[in-house]
Each structure stands twice: as structure tokens, then as C-alpha cells.
Amino acid sequence: SLLQLKLWNKYRVSNIPSLIFIDASTGKVVCRNGLLVIRDDPEGLEFPWGPKPFSEVVAGPLLRNNGQTLDSNALEGSHVGVYFSAHWCPPCRSLTRVLVESYRKIKEAGQKFEILFVSADRSEDSFKQYFSEMPWVAVPYADEARRSRLNRLYGIQGIPTLIVLDSKGDVITRQGRVEVLNDVECREFPWHPKPVLELTDSNAVQLNEGPCLVLFVDSEDDGESEAAKQLIQPIAEKIIAKYKAKEEEA
Structure with missing residues (x-):
């Protein structure tokens, strides 16, 4: 019906099932990822599941692949690439090889940039093997709740996904994967979206x-x-x- 079509367009529904929570008093969207919410919080302890800032969701210890730990507040003041990936995923491994070089070039250029690996690996051993190739930081594999909250925050539906944030934690682009592959020299970092693009297979x-x-x-x-x-x-x-x-x- 016309009403159904209007609702699909209004809330940008692209697949089903889809569950969106709305504030009845204002009509504003509270949460677009309702299915992930009720999966991760079946008891409703975090109700009404409103949006939280990145700094709050990521809060806690982070790892480097040498075993060193640091607090998430070390990310403050930097651009951050939130990298959802897994060793079992061939496109992820291909992107990681490119991303390692991009990360090196950006850091050598004096930019304040960090990447946060959010693993979708199926075991801690796989996580450790994959993370050993990465020069950046990661959410500990054992912290499944925090990994789930980050997935929920950005509505991750597939990997690899690279979300690029500004120094305040706001999203610059959700298409970090495309930007990294199209700008191997990282000349356009931090990849603010352009109003006009030439249409290609990748974008x-x-x-x-x-x-x-x-x-x-x-x-x-x-x-x-x-x-x-x-x-x-x-x-x-x-x-x-x-x-x-x-x-x-x-």
C-alpha cells in the first residue's frame, strides 16, 4: 500500500525483518537496529536503547598485538577507523593488507589516526592469529558485549566494514573500505564525502x-x-x- 511504501522510505528499510524503535512523544527514531538490540539485551536492561556516543560504547581496555593494554581514552583527539573484520573472510584479509599500508602512510604523514579492530572471528585463536598482522589496537576478543555494542552502534550487516570517525567520534564516512581502495596514497584522508562522484563499481x-x-x-x-x-x-x-x-x- 501507499502507507507501507511511505514508511519504508521514511525509515530507509532495505531488508526484512527490520525493527525500529520510535519515541512516541516526539516521533523521532530512538534505535534503527532493534533486532540487534533485543538479541544483545533480551532482559531490556539498557531500555530504551537510545543512541550512545562512540566514547561511551568503546569505553574500556584495548589491546595491542604485543600484549600491551591501554585505555580507550587514548583514542581521544584522533581520527579513528573502526574496523569490523575476521580472519575467515577472504575480502577482509585482502583489505587488511591494504589497510596496513594506508595506516603506515597516514601515521608517517603526522596525522593523528588510530584503527580499532572489532573482531568477528569464530575463536580467540583465530583472533590472535589475525590480530598479529595488525599494527593498531583491538577490543579484547573476550569482551563480546562491547564488540556487540559497537556492531549495534553502526548497524553492521556485513564485513569487512571500515567506519571512519572524526576526532569527536562523529562519523565521517561509512565507506572507509571504498575510500582506502580508491585512495591508496591516502591523499584525501580522512575521506570526507564529496558532493559529486564519478560512478564506479567500487562506489x-x-x-x-x-x-x-x-x-x-x-x-x-x-x-x-x-x-x-x-x-x-x-x-x-x-x-x-x-x-x-x-x-x-x-
Whole structure:
């Protein structure tokens, strides 16, 4: 029905089952990942399951692969890549090899950047083996509750996923995987989203992130393509600003 379609669009439902919690007094979304919430908190101890800041969700000890521990407040003031990955996943292992080099280049450039590994491995031995290849920090494998909360915070539905945060813990991009693969020299770090992109196989997934304006250009001439980008740049900026305003209202 038309009402069902409106609700699907309003709450950006892309698959079912989907459970979204709403504040009845304001109509604002409290939680978009209701299924993960009731799985992780069946007793309702954290009800009403409102959004929490990254700093609160990640709070606790973190590990380095040499056994050293540090507190999560060591991440404060840095850009953070929250990396959801697992050794059993071939695309994850491929991305990790690229990400290690990206991490090194960003650090050598003097940028304040850290990566936080959130494991989806099936055993602690697999976690340790995989983590031994990583120069960054991780949530301890034994802390399943914290790993689940981070998955829930970002609505992770598949791996590998790299969420890039600014120094305040706000999301810059959910498409860190695409950015790392497309910018191997890390010249555009921290990869703030661009209003206008040239559509490729690797960034096509962003068509599902929100409203998009697609301009088809019947030319392979770089000059014409650049002129087309400049033409739709102000329109794209207005669409993004309007979309962000709606997100804040929701």
C-alpha cells in the first residue's frame, strides 16, 4: 500500500525483518537496529536503547598485538577507523593488507589516526592469529558485549566494514573500505564525502546511502565530464544539506 511504501522510505528499510524503535512523544527514531538490540539485551536492561556516543560504547581496555593494554581514552583527539573484520573472510584479509599500508602512510604523514579492530572471528585463536598482522589496537576478543555494542552502534550487516570517525567520534564516512581502495596514497584522508562522484563499481554502493542525483554524460571527454560535475555541484550540495537536516530531525 501507499502507507507501507511511505514508511519504508521514511525509515530507509532495505531488508526484512527490520525493527525500529520510535519515541512516541516526539516521533523521532530512538534505535534503527532493534533486532540487534533485543538479541544483545533480551532482559531490556539498557531500555530504551537510545543512541550512545562512540566514547561511551568503546569505553574500556584495548589491546595491542604485543600484549600491551591501554585505555580507550587514548583514542581521544584522533581520527579513528573502526574496523569490523575476521580472519575467515577472504575480502577482509585482502583489505587488511591494504589497510596496513594506508595506516603506515597516514601515521608517517603526522596525522593523528588510530584503527580499532572489532573482531568477528569464530575463536580467540583465530583472533590472535589475525590480530598479529595488525599494527593498531583491538577490543579484547573476550569482551563480546562491547564488540556487540559497537556492531549495534553502526548497524553492521556485513564485513569487512571500515567506519571512519572524526576526532569527536562523529562519523565521517561509512565507506572507509571504498575510500582506502580508491585512495591508496591516502591523499584525501580522512575521506570526507564529496558532493559529486564519478560512478564506479567500487562506489556504487553509496547509491543506497540516501537520495542521489545521477547525471548521465554521453562523452568520454574529461573536459565535458568536469563541466558536468561543476554544473551539478551546487545542486548536490543543496540535496546533501537538506538530507542532513532531515537526519537530525529524525
